[in-house]
Amino acid sequence: MKFAVIAFPGSNCDRDMYRAVANVLGADADLLWYETANLNNYDAILLPGGFSYGDYLRTGAIAATSNVMQQVKKHAAKGRPVLGVCNGFQILTESALLPGALLRNKNLSFMCHQEVLTVKNNQTMFTTAYSEGETIQLPIAHGEGNYYCDEATLQELIEHKQIVFTYQNNPNGSIENIAGIVNRERNVLGMMPHPERAVEQLLGSADGLRLFQSLIHNWRETYVANA
């Protein structure tokens, strides 16, 4: 299974993401520059955090217009995994690969600390290594992580079990304490907390590791075991 980590101008978690996948998991991965990236030979696309285009206009809005996001949309349409973390999540909502939007945190401040999350849905390719209802700890680092969607969209998210992670102590004002959601097809996950910064105990938590392990395990089950 091969991972692509896409860096935009202003990304700053691309190396953390690459390191988590390549060095800690030992998976095959490349760090790609958005302008020259060709995603044809990759199985999973990882959109890392940061401040793409300086967060101008709206967070993620300018990156969402890039050519590489057209490739990401084609990849997603094939049912292949796409993970967006923090600014990656913002790019996914701006690209309409996920519903809703990320607004300024309710206290209008940038926040950077550990949060306790609940795993609400472990029946996705990203979360099978967790138990449903399990609490895990991951760091957040954002100024615009306040997830918002309209009431009809929220009912759809609930009905289709698209809410994957929630905050125990909602730090940013997100509706329904939402920290991460998947699309209806469950192959595109966006989340504000950073699993790539929680892949070994030295970093304060290793709870993020199982997200990447889930992905590799489920990929093998689908594409290798049955080949």
Ligand SMILES: NC(=O)CC[C@H](N)C(=O)O
């Ligand atoms: N770490 C990040 O990805 C930061 C996300 C985003 N630019 C914000 O502050 O909301």
